[in-house]
Amino acid sequence: MVERIKVIAQANLAPLSKDRIESLGVNGQSPNKVSLQGKAGSQTEKPSLPVADDTRVLDIEAVRAQFPALHHKLEGGVPVTFLDSASSAQKPQCVIDKEREVYEQYYANAYRGVYRYGDRVSRELEHSREQIRQFIGAASTDEVVFTSGTTAGINLVANAWGRKFLKAGDEVVLNEMEHHANIVPWQWVAQQMGAVIRYWPLTTDGQLDIDAADQVMSEKTKLVAVTGMSNVLGTVPPLAEVISKAKAVGALVLVDGAQSVPHMPTHVANDHIDFLAFSGHKLYGPSGIGALYGRRELLDVMDPFLCGGHMIDRVSTDGFTVAHLPAKFEAGTLPIAQAIALGRAIEFVTDLGFCPIHRHEQSVLRHAWDRLKKVPGLTIYGPGTSQRGAIISFTLEDVAAQDVAQLLDLKGVFVRHGHHCTMPLHERLGVPATVRASFGMYNTKDDVDVLVDALHFVREELKLDS
Incomplete structure (x- = not known):
C-alpha cells in the first residue's frame, strides 16, 4: 500500500524543484534554519554543554539589535530600560519570525495528518524537541515532555508521580525560597496522600544550609524539590551537593529550572537530575510553552496526568491503553507554533554561547551590586x-515596593514589585514585598546606571533626603 501511494503521488504531482523540496523540509532537514549571522545552519548535533574555554565576548549592541521591544520610545521620547527578565524575557526577532512563519506558511495540527503541512509541522515540532534534548543534556527525546511551562511541569510530577508513589509518612523536602509553583503542588499532594513536608533551613544570607541536610533528610525522604536559582534572592544552590545528599538517602530530585535554565548550563544526565521543569518565555521564547524532563525509567512507571487525544494507544468501550513516551503526557493539541519557536530560541542562545552570555550577565550584576x-x-x-544569578531584590527605606516601581516607571525603568510568588521567603525576610531588578543577555551597565539615577529621583520625589 505504501509503494502504491508513492506511485500515485509521483504520477500526479509536478516535479519538485530544489527550493520546493527545501521549503517542505523533506529528508528530515529542518527548513529555514538560520544562524545568528543569517547563514544556513548545519544539522550536525551540537554539544549539550558550552565549551568551557569559549572566550568569545558578547557583542552587546548586536544582541540588543535582535530584540525589537527594547527600542520603543515612551511618552516624551523616554527609552525603555527593561529589568524584568526573571518574570518574562523579551523575544529576539528570529523567534518572532519563526512563530509567524508557522502560522503563515505551513500551520496544521501535529501528529494528525500525512499531508505536507501536517507532516512538516510534526517534524518541526520534533526538531524543537531534539533542540531541547541537546540543550539540557537528556539521553533521549522520549524524556522531553512539552508542557505549558514550569508550573505545569511540576504539577505533572506532583500528580503523576506523587499520587502514585508517595505514601503516608513519606517526606518531601522543600525550602523557603522556592516559588509557590514548587511549594503548593507538593503541599496539596502531601495533604491528599498523608505525606510530610520538611523545609531545608536557609542561612542568614539566603543560601541552603548544606550542613543542615542531615536534619531534614532520612530514609523517609522520597523527593527533594529545589530551585536552580531563586527568583527573588538570585541564590544558586550547590546542586551537586544537594543531589549527592538526596541520593545518599535514596530520594529523587526535582529541579525548578525556570530561572536557572535561561542563564546557566544544565546537563540533566551528568548532574543526575531526575526531573527538570522550565518555561520558554523566560528563555527568550514564546509564552505558553515549556518542557519537563524526566528520567525515562521514572516516566515509564508514572500514570498519565491528563487524558484525551494523542496520549492513547487504543480505546475501547472497556478501557484504554496509553501511548509511548512522550505522547503519554501530551494530551490534546500542543501549542504548536510556540513549541517550534522555542526550538528557535534555544538555537539563538546556543549560537551566542552560554559562557559569553553568563560572563556578560555577571558583569552587569556586579556593577548593579556595587x-x-x-x-x-x-x-x-x-x-x-x-x-547568585542576575537578580537583585531590594527595598528602599519604608517605601512600599509598588510605589517605588510606579515611580521608576516614570523614568522608563521596568521592574517587578511584590512578593514574586514567594510569600514564605518574604515572611522570613520580614518584609511584605520587594522591588526586583533582573537582567538578561541584552542588559548593560548603562541600564544599571539608569536604574540608580531613577532611584535617586524616587528619593527626591518622596523627599527621603530631607
Whole structure:
C-alpha cells in the first residue's frame, strides 16, 4: 500500500524543484534554519554543554539589535530600560519570525495528518524537541515532555508521580525560597496522600544550609524539590551537593529550572537530575510553552496526568491503553507554533554561547551590586554576587515596593514589585514585598546606571533626603 501511494503521488504531482523540496523540509532537514549571522545552519548535533574555554565576548549592541521591544520610545521620547527578565524575557526577532512563519506558511495540527503541512509541522515540532534534548543534556527525546511551562511541569510530577508513589509518612523536602509553583503542588499532594513536608533551613544570607541536610533528610525522604536559582534572592544552590545528599538517602530530585535554565548550563544526565521543569518565555521564547524532563525509567512507571487525544494507544468501550513516551503526557493539541519557536530560541542562545552570555550577565550584576549598595536607604536581599544569578531584590527605606516601581516607571525603568510568588521567603525576610531588578543577555551597565539615577529621583520625589 505504501509503494502504491508513492506511485500515485509521483504520477500526479509536478516535479519538485530544489527550493520546493527545501521549503517542505523533506529528508528530515529542518527548513529555514538560520544562524545568528543569517547563514544556513548545519544539522550536525551540537554539544549539550558550552565549551568551557569559549572566550568569545558578547557583542552587546548586536544582541540588543535582535530584540525589537527594547527600542520603543515612551511618552516624551523616554527609552525603555527593561529589568524584568526573571518574570518574562523579551523575544529576539528570529523567534518572532519563526512563530509567524508557522502560522503563515505551513500551520496544521501535529501528529494528525500525512499531508505536507501536517507532516512538516510534526517534524518541526520534533526538531524543537531534539533542540531541547541537546540543550539540557537528556539521553533521549522520549524524556522531553512539552508542557505549558514550569508550573505545569511540576504539577505533572506532583500528580503523576506523587499520587502514585508517595505514601503516608513519606517526606518531601522543600525550602523557603522556592516559588509557590514548587511549594503548593507538593503541599496539596502531601495533604491528599498523608505525606510530610520538611523545609531545608536557609542561612542568614539566603543560601541552603548544606550542613543542615542531615536534619531534614532520612530514609523517609522520597523527593527533594529545589530551585536552580531563586527568583527573588538570585541564590544558586550547590546542586551537586544537594543531589549527592538526596541520593545518599535514596530520594529523587526535582529541579525548578525556570530561572536557572535561561542563564546557566544544565546537563540533566551528568548532574543526575531526575526531573527538570522550565518555561520558554523566560528563555527568550514564546509564552505558553515549556518542557519537563524526566528520567525515562521514572516516566515509564508514572500514570498519565491528563487524558484525551494523542496520549492513547487504543480505546475501547472497556478501557484504554496509553501511548509511548512522550505522547503519554501530551494530551490534546500542543501549542504548536510556540513549541517550534522555542526550538528557535534555544538555537539563538546556543549560537551566542552560554559562557559569553553568563560572563556578560555577571558583569552587569556586579556593577548593579556595587552601585545599588551606595543608594541611601536601600537594602539588598540575598548572597553576594559569587553565589547568585542576575537578580537583585531590594527595598528602599519604608517605601512600599509598588510605589517605588510606579515611580521608576516614570523614568522608563521596568521592574517587578511584590512578593514574586514567594510569600514564605518574604515572611522570613520580614518584609511584605520587594522591588526586583533582573537582567538578561541584552542588559548593560548603562541600564544599571539608569536604574540608580531613577532611584535617586524616587528619593527626591518622596523627599527621603530631607
